[in-house]
Amino acid sequence: xxxxxxxxxxxxxxxxxxxxxxCDPISGxxxxxxxxxxxxxxxxxxxxxxxxxxxxKSGLPSDRFSAERTGGSxxxxxxxxxxxxxxxxxxxxxxxxxxxxxYGYTFGSxxxxxxx
Amino acid sequence: xxxxxxxSEALNIQEGKTATLxxxxxxxxxxxxxxxxxxxxxxxxxxxxxxxxxxxxxxxRLKVTFDTTLKQSLFHITASQPADSATYxxxxxxxxxxxxxxxxxxxxxxxxx
Numbered sequence: 001x002x003x004x005x006x007x008x009x010x011x012x013x014x015x016x017x018x019x020x021x022x023c024d025p026i027s028g029x030x031x032x033x034x035x036x037x038x039x040x041x042x043x044x045x046x047x048x049x050x051x052x053x054x055x056x057k058s059g060l061p062s063d064r065f066s067a068e069r070t071g072g073s074x075x076x077x078x079x080x081x082x083x084x085x086x087x088x089x090x091x092x093x094x095x096x097x098x099x100x101x102x103y104g105y106t107f108g109s110x111x112x113x114x115x116x
Numbered sequence: 117x118x119x120x121x122x123x124s125e126a127l128n129i130q131e132g133k134t135a136t137l138x139x140x141x142x143x144x145x146x147x148x149x150x151x152x153x154x155x156x157x158x159x160x161x162x163x164x165x166x167x168x169x170x171x172x173x174x175x176x177r178l179k180v181t182f183d184t185t186l187k188q189s190l191f192h193i194t195a196s197q198p199a200d201s202a203t204y205x206x207x208x209x210x211x212x213x214x215x216x217x218x219x220x221x222x223x224x225x226x227x228x229x
Contacts, residue, residue, distance in 0.1 A: 004159070033216070042120075042221035043160070043205070056216065091159050102209070104150060104162025105217065 002026075006092050006108035013082055013115055021077040021111045023092030030097045032075050033105060034067060036088040043091065049075065050097065082115045089113070118143040120220040122206055128226045129196050137191040137223050139206030144218070146208040149182055151191050154203045154222065163204075164191075168211075196227045 005024040013019050025032050034046040045059035049069040060066070064082075069075040079086055089112050093105035119142040129135040139149070148167045152160035166173045166182045166189065173180045179192040193200050206220040 035219070040124075040221070043207075043219035045216050045218070048216055059216075093159070102148060102165060104152075104165065105160075107159025107161070109157065109159050 004092055004094055004106050004108035006090075006111050008111055009109065010112045011114070013113070015084060015115055016081055018078065018080045019082055019113065021079075021090050021092075021113070023075045023077070023108060025073065025075070025092070025094030026106055027073075028096070029094035029106070030072065031095045032069055033093045033095075034075070034077050035091045035093065037091060037110070038088040046077070046090075079113075082113075084115045087113055087115045118218075120144070120206060120208060120218060122204075122220040122223045124221060124223070126224040126226055128228055131196060131198060131227050131229050133196055135193040135196045135200065135225055135227065137204050137206075137225065139189040139191070139220055141187050141208060144187075144208060145211040146184075147211045148209050149180075149189050150207045150209075150217065151178075151180055151189075152205040152207060152219075154205055160205055160219075193225075198227045198229050201225055201227045 007022045030051045032049045035043040037043050047067045048056040064080045067077045089110040091107050091110045093107045095105050121140045148165055150165045151163045154160040164175055164180045166180045177194045181190045203222040203224045205222040207217045209217050
Protein backbone atom coordinates (compact mmCIF):
# COMPACT_ATOMS: atom_id res chain seq x y z
CA UNK A 1 0.00 0.00 0.00
CA UNK A 2 0.90 3.66 -0.16
CA UNK A 3 1.51 3.94 3.55
CA UNK A 4 1.54 1.99 6.79
CA UNK A 5 -1.99 1.04 7.73
CA UNK A 6 -3.07 0.30 11.30
CA UNK A 7 -6.36 -0.96 12.59
CA UNK A 8 -8.43 -0.28 14.50
CA UNK A 9 -7.74 3.43 14.87
CA UNK A 10 -9.41 3.42 18.28
CA UNK A 11 -10.09 0.59 20.69
CA UNK A 12 -11.83 0.74 24.05
CA UNK A 13 -11.65 -2.45 26.04
CA UNK A 14 -12.47 -3.62 29.52
CA UNK A 15 -9.70 -4.44 31.93
CA UNK A 16 -8.78 -8.10 31.69
CA UNK A 17 -9.83 -8.55 28.06
CA UNK A 18 -7.42 -9.44 25.25
CA UNK A 19 -6.87 -7.11 22.30
CA UNK A 20 -5.27 -7.49 18.88
CA UNK A 21 -3.80 -4.58 16.98
CA UNK A 22 -2.98 -4.91 13.30
CA CYS A 23 -0.28 -3.31 11.17
CA ASP A 24 0.02 -3.52 7.40
CA PRO A 25 3.45 -2.14 6.41
CA ILE A 26 4.57 -0.63 3.14
CA SER A 27 5.02 -3.29 0.49
CA GLY A 28 8.69 -4.19 0.17
CA UNK A 29 9.68 -2.92 3.60
CA UNK A 30 11.41 -5.79 5.35
CA UNK A 31 11.71 -4.16 8.77
CA UNK A 32 8.69 -3.58 11.00
CA UNK A 33 8.64 -1.91 14.42
CA UNK A 34 6.08 -1.48 17.16
CA UNK A 35 6.31 1.48 19.53
CA UNK A 36 3.86 2.86 22.07
CA UNK A 37 3.35 6.46 23.05
CA UNK A 38 1.74 7.46 26.32
CA UNK A 39 0.53 10.98 27.02
CA UNK A 40 3.52 13.26 27.50
CA UNK A 41 5.96 10.42 26.96
CA UNK A 42 8.32 9.59 24.16
CA UNK A 43 7.98 6.65 21.86
CA UNK A 44 8.74 3.45 23.74
CA UNK A 45 10.19 0.61 21.64
CA UNK A 46 8.31 -2.68 21.92
CA UNK A 47 9.40 -5.14 19.23
CA UNK A 48 11.26 -5.24 15.90
CA UNK A 49 10.97 -7.69 12.99
CA UNK A 50 13.60 -7.88 10.26
CA UNK A 51 12.96 -10.26 7.39
CA UNK A 52 12.99 -13.88 8.51
CA UNK A 53 15.20 -13.25 11.53
CA UNK A 54 13.99 -13.88 15.05
CA UNK A 55 12.25 -10.73 16.30
CA UNK A 56 13.89 -8.42 18.82
CA LYS A 57 11.41 -8.57 21.71
CA SER A 58 13.58 -6.70 24.17
CA GLY A 59 11.09 -3.83 24.58
CA LEU A 60 8.00 -5.84 25.44
CA PRO A 61 7.00 -4.71 28.96
CA SER A 62 5.58 -8.03 30.15
CA ASP A 63 4.69 -11.52 28.97
CA ARG A 64 1.14 -10.29 28.38
CA PHE A 65 2.47 -8.67 25.21
CA SER A 66 3.28 -10.66 22.09
CA ALA A 67 3.54 -9.99 18.39
CA GLU A 68 3.84 -11.95 15.21
CA ARG A 69 4.48 -11.13 11.61
CA THR A 70 3.04 -13.45 9.02
CA GLY A 71 4.62 -13.92 5.62
CA GLY A 72 7.01 -11.05 6.21
CA SER A 73 4.16 -8.59 5.86
CA UNK A 74 1.22 -7.98 8.20
CA UNK A 75 1.93 -7.89 11.92
CA UNK A 76 -0.38 -8.34 14.89
CA UNK A 77 0.38 -7.08 18.39
CA UNK A 78 -1.59 -8.94 21.05
CA UNK A 79 -2.08 -7.74 24.61
CA UNK A 80 -3.58 -10.31 26.95
CA UNK A 81 -5.46 -9.50 30.15
CA UNK A 82 -5.24 -5.77 29.50
CA UNK A 83 -4.50 -3.40 32.37
CA UNK A 84 -5.24 0.31 32.65
CA UNK A 85 -1.54 1.12 32.32
CA UNK A 86 -1.66 -0.42 28.84
CA UNK A 87 -3.69 2.59 27.67
CA UNK A 88 -1.59 4.38 25.06
CA UNK A 89 -1.24 4.95 21.33
CA UNK A 90 0.40 1.95 19.68
CA UNK A 91 2.39 2.94 16.61
CA UNK A 92 3.70 0.69 13.89
CA UNK A 93 6.50 1.67 11.53
CA UNK A 94 8.31 0.05 8.64
CA UNK A 95 11.53 0.65 6.73
CA UNK A 96 13.70 -0.84 3.99
CA UNK A 97 15.50 -3.21 6.33
CA UNK A 98 17.83 -2.31 9.15
CA UNK A 99 20.02 -0.15 6.94
CA UNK A 100 16.88 1.51 5.63
CA UNK A 101 16.31 2.96 9.07
CA UNK A 102 18.79 5.60 7.97
CA TYR A 103 16.16 6.80 5.52
CA GLY A 104 13.63 7.16 8.29
CA TYR A 105 10.79 5.07 9.51
CA THR A 106 7.35 5.37 7.93
CA PHE A 107 4.77 5.34 10.68
CA GLY A 108 1.11 4.48 10.65
CA SER A 109 -1.42 6.74 12.39
CA UNK A 110 -1.54 4.42 15.37
CA UNK A 111 -4.17 2.63 17.41
CA UNK A 112 -5.39 4.52 20.46
CA UNK A 113 -6.07 1.89 23.13
CA UNK A 114 -8.13 2.79 26.16
CA UNK A 115 -8.54 0.21 28.92
CA UNK A 116 -11.49 0.97 31.21
CA UNK B 117 21.93 6.58 32.38
CA UNK B 118 21.18 7.07 28.70
CA UNK B 119 18.91 9.98 27.90
CA UNK B 120 17.64 11.99 24.98
CA UNK B 121 16.33 15.33 26.16
CA UNK B 122 14.17 17.82 24.35
CA UNK B 123 12.60 20.91 25.85
CA SER B 124 9.30 19.73 27.32
CA GLU B 125 7.85 23.24 27.32
CA ALA B 126 6.07 24.41 24.20
CA LEU B 127 7.92 26.89 22.03
CA ASN B 128 6.00 29.91 20.71
CA ILE B 129 7.52 31.69 17.72
CA GLN B 130 6.20 34.60 15.68
CA GLU B 131 5.43 33.81 12.06
CA GLY B 132 8.36 34.63 9.78
CA LYS B 133 10.99 34.16 12.49
CA THR B 134 13.39 31.24 12.82
CA ALA B 135 12.37 28.50 15.23
CA THR B 136 15.21 26.59 16.91
CA LEU B 137 14.64 23.33 18.76
CA UNK B 138 17.26 21.57 20.86
CA UNK B 139 18.05 17.90 21.35
CA UNK B 140 20.65 16.82 23.91
CA UNK B 141 21.77 13.27 24.52
CA UNK B 142 23.71 11.56 27.29
CA UNK B 143 25.68 8.33 27.26
CA UNK B 144 24.96 7.51 23.64
CA UNK B 145 27.33 7.35 20.70
CA UNK B 146 24.97 8.01 17.80
CA UNK B 147 25.65 6.64 14.34
CA UNK B 148 23.15 9.21 13.15
CA UNK B 149 20.38 11.43 14.39
CA UNK B 150 16.96 12.04 12.86
CA UNK B 151 14.20 14.61 13.24
CA UNK B 152 10.51 13.82 12.85
CA UNK B 153 7.36 15.90 12.84
CA UNK B 154 4.22 14.66 14.58
CA UNK B 155 0.77 16.20 14.24
CA UNK B 156 -2.07 15.41 16.70
CA UNK B 157 -3.61 12.00 16.07
CA UNK B 158 -0.96 11.07 13.53
CA UNK B 159 2.25 9.06 13.51
CA UNK B 160 5.63 10.82 13.26
CA UNK B 161 6.83 11.82 9.80
CA UNK B 162 10.55 11.64 8.98
CA UNK B 163 12.13 14.99 8.07
CA UNK B 164 15.93 14.88 8.12
CA UNK B 165 18.88 12.70 9.02
CA UNK B 166 22.37 13.83 9.99
CA UNK B 167 25.29 11.46 10.40
CA UNK B 168 27.84 11.60 13.20
CA UNK B 169 30.55 12.84 10.83
CA UNK B 170 28.36 15.65 9.46
CA UNK B 171 28.09 19.12 10.99
CA UNK B 172 25.05 20.46 9.15
CA UNK B 173 22.29 19.31 6.83
CA UNK B 174 19.69 21.43 5.01
CA UNK B 175 16.38 20.72 3.32
CA UNK B 176 14.34 23.64 2.04
CA ARG B 177 13.54 25.80 5.13
CA LEU B 178 14.93 23.18 7.52
CA LYS B 179 18.45 23.02 8.90
CA VAL B 180 19.91 20.52 11.33
CA THR B 181 23.25 20.78 13.09
CA PHE B 182 25.05 18.06 15.01
CA ASP B 183 27.77 18.69 17.58
CA THR B 184 29.15 15.41 18.94
CA THR B 185 31.36 17.30 21.40
CA LEU B 186 28.41 19.09 22.98
CA LYS B 187 26.24 15.99 22.39
CA GLN B 188 23.62 18.21 20.87
CA SER B 189 21.58 18.67 17.72
CA LEU B 190 19.77 21.85 16.78
CA PHE B 191 16.78 21.90 14.43
CA HIS B 192 15.98 25.19 12.72
CA ILE B 193 12.92 26.21 10.71
CA THR B 194 13.50 29.48 8.89
CA ALA B 195 10.70 31.79 7.73
CA SER B 196 8.34 29.87 10.00
CA GLN B 197 4.67 29.52 9.08
CA PRO B 198 1.60 28.59 11.17
CA ALA B 199 1.52 25.30 9.23
CA ASP B 200 4.85 24.42 10.86
CA SER B 201 3.07 24.13 14.21
CA ALA B 202 3.50 20.55 15.41
CA THR B 203 5.53 18.41 17.81
CA TYR B 204 9.08 17.74 16.65
CA UNK B 205 10.84 14.57 17.76
CA UNK B 206 14.55 13.97 17.90
CA UNK B 207 15.68 10.36 17.43
CA UNK B 208 19.05 8.65 17.31
CA UNK B 209 20.48 5.34 16.20
CA UNK B 210 23.12 4.17 18.66
CA UNK B 211 26.52 3.18 17.27
CA UNK B 212 26.07 -0.39 18.52
CA UNK B 213 23.76 -0.84 15.54
CA UNK B 214 21.08 -2.82 17.31
CA UNK B 215 18.85 -1.20 14.72
CA UNK B 216 16.38 0.42 17.05
CA UNK B 217 15.98 4.14 16.85
CA UNK B 218 15.59 5.80 20.25
CA UNK B 219 13.17 8.74 20.39
CA UNK B 220 13.05 11.83 22.54
CA UNK B 221 9.74 13.04 23.99
CA UNK B 222 9.44 15.88 21.51
CA UNK B 223 8.96 19.63 21.68
CA UNK B 224 5.66 21.26 20.75
CA UNK B 225 6.11 24.24 18.44
CA UNK B 226 3.48 26.93 17.96
CA UNK B 227 3.95 29.45 15.17
CA UNK B 228 1.87 32.50 15.97
CA UNK B 229 0.29 34.40 13.05
